[in-house]
Amino acid sequence: MGLNLTKRHDLEDFREQAHQMVDWMADYLEGGVRDHPVLSRVKPGAVSGALPKSMPESPEELERVWQDFQDIILPGVTHWNHPGFMAYFSITASGPGVLGEMLSAALNVNGMLWRTCPAATELELVVLDWLRRGLNLPQEFFGFLCDTASISSLLALAAAREAAGLDVRERGLAGRDDLPPLRVYASDQAHSSIAKACLTLGFGLQGFRAIPHDKDYRMDVCALRAAINEDRKAGCRPLAVVATVGTTSTTSVDPVAEISALCADEGLWLHVDAAYAGSAALCPEYHWCLEGCENADSFVFNPHKWLFVPIDASALYTRHPDTFKRAFSLVPEYLTTPMAGQVVDLMDYGVQLGRRFRGLKVWWVLRTFGLSGLQAHLRRHIALAQEFATWVDDVEWLERTAPAPFSVVCFRALPSGETDSEAIDSFNMKLMEQVNASGEIFLSHTRLDSGISLRVAIGNLGTEEQDLDLCKKLIMEGMACLSNL
Amino acid sequence: MGLNLTKRHDLEDFREQAHQMVDWMADYLEGGVRDHPVLSRVKPGAVSGALPKSMPESPEELERVWQDFQDIILPGVTHWNHPGFMAYFSITASGPGVLGEMLSAALNVNGMLWRTCPAATELELVVLDWLRRGLNLPQEFFGFLCDTASISSLLALAAAREAAGLDVRERGLAGRDDLPPLRVYASDQAHSSIAKACLTLGFGLQGFRAIPHDKDYRMDVCALRAAINEDRKAGCRPLAVVATVGTTSTTSVDPVAEISALCADEGLWLHVDAAYAGSAALCPEYHWCLEGCENADSFVFNPHKWLFVPIDASALYTRHPDTFKRAFSLVPEYLTTPMAGQVVDLMDYGVQLGRRFRGLKVWWVLRTFGLSGLQAHLRRHIALAQEFATWVDDVEWLERTAPAPFSVVCFRALPSGETDSEAIDSFNMKLMEQVNASGEIFLSHTRLDSGISLRVAIGNLGTEEQDLDLCKKLIMEGMACLSNL
Numbered sequence: 001m002g003l004n005l006t007k008r009h010d011l012e013d014f015r016e017q018a019h020q021m022v023d024w025m026a027d028y029l030e031g032g033v034r035d036h037p038v039l040s041r042v043k044p045g046a047v048s049g050a051l052p053k054s055m056p057e058s059p060e061e062l063e064r065v066w067q068d069f070q071d072i073i074l075p076g077v078t079h080w081n082h083p084g085f086m087a088y089f090s091i092t093a094s095g096p097g098v099l100g101e102m103l104s105a106a107l108n109v110n111g112m113l114w115r116t117c118p119a120a121t122e123l124e125l126v127v128l129d130w131l132r133r134g135l136n137l138p139q140e141f142f143g144f145l146c147d148t149a150s151i152s153s154l155l156a157l158a159a160a161r162e163a164a165g166l167d168v169r170e171r172g173l174a175g176r177d178d179l180p181p182l183r184v185y186a187s188d189q190a191h192s193s194i195a196k197a198c199l200t201l202g203f204g205l206q207g208f209r210a211i212p213h214d215k216d217y218r219m220d221v222c223a224l225r226a227a228i229n230e231d232r233k234a235g236c237r238p239l240a241v242v243a244t245v246g247t248t249s250t251t252s253v254d255p256v257a258e259i260s261a262l263c264a265d266e267g268l269w270l271h272v273d274a275a276y277a278g279s280a281a282l283c284p285e286y287h288w289c290l291e292g293c294e295n296a297d298s299f300v301f302n303p304h305k306w307l308f309v310p311i312d313a314s315a316l317y318t319r320h321p322d323t324f325k326r327a328f329s330l331v332p333e334y335l336t337t338p339m340a341g342q343v344v345d346l347m348d349y350g351v352q353l354g355r356r357f358r359g360l361k362v363w364w365v366l367r368t369f370g371l372s373g374l375q376a377h378l379r380r381h382i383a384l385a386q387e388f389a390t391w392v393d394d395v396e397w398l399e400r401t402a403p404a405p406f407s408v409v410c411f412r413a414l415p416s417g418e419t420d421s422e423a424i425d426s427f428n429m430k431l432m433e434q435v436n437a438s439g440e441i442f443l444s445h446t447r448l449d450s451g452i453s454l455r456v457a458i459g460n461l462g463t464e465e466q467d468l469d470l471c472k473k474l475i476m477e478g479m480a481c482l483s484n485l
Numbered sequence: 486m487g488l489n490l491t492k493r494h495d496l497e498d499f500r501e502q503a504h505q506m507v508d509w510m511a512d513y514l515e516g517g518v519r520d521h522p523v524l525s526r527v528k529p530g531a532v533s534g535a536l537p538k539s540m541p542e543s544p545e546e547l548e549r550v551w552q553d554f555q556d557i558i559l560p561g562v563t564h565w566n567h568p569g570f571m572a573y574f575s576i577t578a579s580g581p582g583v584l585g586e587m588l589s590a591a592l593n594v595n596g597m598l599w600r601t602c603p604a605a606t607e608l609e610l611v612v613l614d615w616l617r618r619g620l621n622l623p624q625e626f627f628g629f630l631c632d633t634a635s636i637s638s639l640l641a642l643a644a645a646r647e648a649a650g651l652d653v654r655e656r657g658l659a660g661r662d663d664l665p666p667l668r669v670y671a672s673d674q675a676h677s678s679i680a681k682a683c684l685t686l687g688f689g690l691q692g693f694r695a696i697p698h699d700k701d702y703r704m705d706v707c708a709l710r711a712a713i714n715e716d717r718k719a720g721c722r723p724l725a726v727v728a729t730v731g732t733t734s735t736t737s738v739d740p741v742a743e744i745s746a747l748c749a750d751e752g753l754w755l756h757v758d759a760a761y762a763g764s765a766a767l768c769p770e771y772h773w774c775l776e777g778c779e780n781a782d783s784f785v786f787n788p789h790k791w792l793f794v795p796i797d798a799s800a801l802y803t804r805h806p807d808t809f810k811r812a813f814s815l816v817p818e819y820l821t822t823p824m825a826g827q828v829v830d831l832m833d834y835g836v837q838l839g840r841r842f843r844g845l846k847v848w849w850v851l852r853t854f855g856l857s858g859l860q861a862h863l864r865r866h867i868a869l870a871q872e873f874a875t876w877v878d879d880v881e882w883l884e885r886t887a888p889a890p891f892s893v894v895c896f897r898a899l900p901s902g903e904t905d906s907e908a909i910d911s912f913n914m915k916l917m918e919q920v921n922a923s924g925e926i927f928l929s930h931t932r933l934d935s936g937i938s939l940r941v942a943i944g945n946l947g948t949e950e951q952d953l954d955l956c957k958k959l960i961m962e963g964m965a966c967l968s969n970l
Contacts, residue, residue: 008514008515008580008946008947009858010579010580010581010793010853010854010946011511011514011515011579011580012580013580014511014514014580014581014583014584015507015508015511017580017584018507018510018511018580018583018584018587019504019507021584021587021588022500022503022504022507022587023500025503025587025588025591026496026499026500026503028591029493029496029499029591030493030496039600040600040602040603040604042603042604044599044603044824044827044828045607046603046607047603047604047607047608047611048607048608048610048611051607051608051611053614053615053618054615054618054619055612055615055616055618055619055851055852055855055856056851056852056855056856057855057856057857058855058857058858059852059853059854059855059857059858060852060853060855061853062581062584062849062853064852065581065848065849065852065853069588069845072604073604073608073845074604075604076602076603076604076607076608077592077594077602077603077604077605078594078600078601078602078603079592079594080592080593080594080595080601080602081591081592081593087601088595088601088819091593091595092593093590093591093592093593094495094496095493095495095496095497095499095502095503096495096499096547096550097590098499098503098587098590098591098593099499099502099503099506099547101586101587101589101590102503102506102507102510102583102586102587102590103506103510103554104586105578105582105583105586105587105590105795105846106510106513106514106566106578106583107562107564107565107566107578108565108566108576108577108578108795108796109562109563109564109565109796110565110573110576110796114529115524115525115563116563116565116572116573117525117561117562117563117565118525118527118529118531118532118561118562118563119525119527119532119557119558119559119560119561119562120562122530122531122532122533122561123532123533123536123558123561125533126532126533126536127540129538130538130539130540131540133538133539133540134539134540147632147837147839148837148838148839149838149839150836150837150838150839151836151837154685154836158685161687168687168689169684169689169690170689170690170691171689171691172658172666172667172683172687172688172689172690172691172692173657173658173659173687173688173689174658174659174661174664174665174666174667174687174688174692174722175664175665175666175667175720175721175722176659176666177662179659179660180659180660181657181659181660181661182657182659182660191817191838192815192816192817192820192838193836193838195815196813196815196836197836198657199654199812199813199815200639200643200685200686200813200836201685201686201687202653202657202658202659202686202687203657203658203659204653204654204655204656204657204658205654205655205657206655206656206657207657207659235660236660237659237660248817248819249818249819304839308495310590310593311593311594311595311839311841312839312841314839327684328681328684328685330677330680330681330684331677332677332733333734333930333931333932334573334733334734334929334930334931334932334940335677338918339529342529343529351635351636351639351678351681351682351685352632352633352635352636353633353634353635353676353677353678354632354633354634354635354789354796354797354799356796356797360554360558361590363550364550366540366541367540367541367544367545367549367550368495368544368545368546368547368550369495369544370540370541370542370543370544370545371540371541371542372542372543372544373494373543373544433823444819445818445819446818446819447818447819455819461493461495462493
């Protein structure tokens with residue numbers, strides 16, 4: 001391929017290659033993914049070792065890159081779209097979501113200002129309002145998209161810091177004799193991104209106080225109250241509480257209503273991390289899981305987790321958009337526009353200036369699934385998980401280790417006669433690695449009060465009963481194999 | 486479209502719709518974009534007002550969404566891919582970059598851990614090393630991708646904070662009598678994201694000290710030295726200096742070598758923001774612009790800016806990856822893997838846990854352009870800009886307001902007989918709005934020492950001499966029209 005600068009050489013074979021790729025993508029999503037091991041089997045360094053040390057001097061044909069993708073990259077992919085992917089929070093791209101991303105890549109707009117792509121800002125605000133209504137959240141919630149819940153929660157806690165009236169925007173936190181140590185509270189089951197936000201914002205790990213959980217892995221509100229009192233007595237300044245709806249380990253739901261009442265009494269910012277489980281509240285029978293969230297100061301859930309939108313799309317809501325602006329807005333002359341003040345410029349609400357056109361893929365998903373379609377898939381996932389939980393309950397040598405309110409089941413094997421907790425943990429890790437080595441199912445683990453637990457997480461559009469049956473079969477085979485060792 | 490849960494309904498018409506979309510995308514990129522006004526003409530609220538208040542209850546056909554995209558969304562798009570887009574930093578998606586994004590959306594992996602997609606981590610590290618070599622940066626630079634330079638610089642300054650040995654990770658910044666106010670230095674021409682990072686990290690706006698520029702908009706190193714001395718005397722703790730290679734207003738290049746020597750003397754972290762101009766250093770004749778960057782502690786440039794990679798992809802390099810890990814790594818049990826310690830888990834180096842497969846699109850671009858292809862386009866853009874600068878110099882009533890070392894030209898009109906600086910500013914804003922109203926060219930502005938300047942930024946693969954000719958013609962027509970008023 002010669003370089004012809006009078007014609008866009010990068011488009012010479014684009015159309016042909018894109019059509020070829022679309023057929024591959026459709027085959028892959030329609031089930032071709034099952035031809036690959038769900039968990040990549042490559043050894044560390046295998047992919048990088050197969051690639052040259054430098055970029056090529058001359059242009060290469062699209063076809064060659066595509067071939068190398070098949071030969072070198074694909075074996076190194078762990079297939080999150082595989083129906084047997086039941087690790088972490090299982091997520092899937094949906095066809096409509098992929099279409100939205102394709103278009104977003106081709107348009108390549110930066111929606112930093114309203115003016116730099118009015119449709120990007122307006123569609124984002126509209127689909128976030130659609131989701132707000134779907135989740136039955138209050139009308140005064142203003143919502144926008146971030147890339148990840150890590151960033152959404154970071155912005156929320158920065159807003160909490162700003163709301164405290166400590167003049168942090170101007171004066172910062174260091175070297176001030178008028179500032180006490182600051183405290184953020186979350187349960188010890190909260191996601192690591194909350195502690196990471198505290199680190200980033202300058203509260204330090206000591207500024208993050210982990211509150212114990214009750215027997216169902218929900219935040220212990222008495223312990224929260226005691227911690228706040230203790231910190232106040234010790235001269236610390238409580239800033240915010242982060243409640244979780246759907247914790248990472250067990251998908252437990254903190255008692256948000258109680259926590260919100262406490263926050264109101266104490267004058268604390270309430271941020272709710274519903275990154276995974278928020279989606280469930282699109283079904284009326286799951287409205288309970290967001291009870292109390294109507295009182296939150298900020299709330300995040302991730303359409304890229306359990307709502308079939310390709311990564312990344314995290315929905316952040318707040319009743320105090322102006323506080324986010326006070327925390328973050330900086331408008332140099334080169335970013336002023338004639339319509340400042342009449343429009344929403346989304347760069348004002350967060351850290352990142354650059355903003356992809358993420359609203360498109362969310363819009364494509366919401367319209368083509370419809371509320372009823374989303375509900376049907378969520379209910380199907382929950383039903384599959386509940387059926388699996390029942391199976392666990394019925395198998396003598398398996399133990400359920402936590403309630404399963406949504407589509408994640410925590411359990412462990414109890415090898416016959418074994419009472420040593422370390423030996424049981426190690427057995428379960430081996431069992432998991434054995435299942436994962438099958439290439440057909442991929443599970444992950446966590447640590448609960450009883451020790452290591454395995455997790456089965458359902459969230460993939462392609463996952464069917466047969467996949468759960470295979471998972472059960474592999475667990476039974478693994479058990480048999482390890483018990484005979 | 487009925488909802489059939491035994492078959493993935495979201496894929497029913499995916500293939501057909503995706504092929505149709507690919508043809509539209511190819512037509513659009515090949516020149517169809519010229520059929521649209523570059524700057525959207527919609528009024529605020531026009532897009533959102535045309536959309537329903539709630540998501541649909543039932544699934545809608547893909548075809549209907551596609552039609553609404555054409556009818557409602559497209560008129561609200563400001564076309565960054567339009568060859569007449571010369572505002573901000575002009576960027577373009579390239580065909581190969583779009584292909585990479587398509588595949589990334591279909592795979593939908595989260596490369597948070599090596600194991601969750603070995604190819605995502607390894608390809609990212611490989612292409613970052615290809616770019617490092619291309620830019621002639623030191624071998625010990627470890628590079629990874631962030632979404633935006635806003636995040637890259639935030640991470641870099643968090644690492645600088647960690648490197649200062651103040652035990653910020655554990656203890657935070659607030660309520661400590663052993664911590665002085667912290668200071669970060671950058672020129673008053675530095676991007677607003679640097680001040681925003683200082684805000685986020687708890688240094689406050691007072692913790693960001695803007696250093697004056699010289700006549701060519703480069704940081705005044707004497708003033709920097711004086712500011713550091715003054716702050717030390719006042720009991721503040723200098724942490725880091727941010728040097729810019731290619732400032733947003735004028736693309737000026739700070740004297741990084743001198744600054745790096747000062748940082749070495751003073752024990753300060755040096756972060757270099759080369760978000761826009763870093764790409765130029767792929768051409769040997771532009772290696773000068775990164776002189777001194779080999780001494781940087783961290784360095785960022787954005788392949789999504791002037792390297793034809795779709796937004797978002799920001800390349801962050803550091804010689805101290807362990808410091809980033811100390812600043813950010815938190816590994817809960819559910820994110821441990823059997824190969825911890827033997828592999829790079831990229832979640833450890835930043836705020837965000839979720840990580841898209843961004844390496845794919847960078848790889849596709851680097852291979853299909855090749856180094857020589859990238860150089861040819863960069864040189865062509867620079868030549869177009871230099872030719873425009875010469876034209877400005879030759880037109881009596883136009884004034885160049887800053888040197889143009891790369892592909893951005895700053896200038897202003899001087900209406901005959903007008904000496905009042907506010908009147909000249911206002912005239913230039915009117916001139917710009919008149920050009921922008923054409924729908925054929927989109928310019929932006931900034932404020933320089935002389936007042937308001939207009940900017941012509943070249944970075945689009947499709948921009949040709951005829952587009953610059955049109956730009957000149959519109960400026961001349963605007964001048965004639967406004968002078969007759």
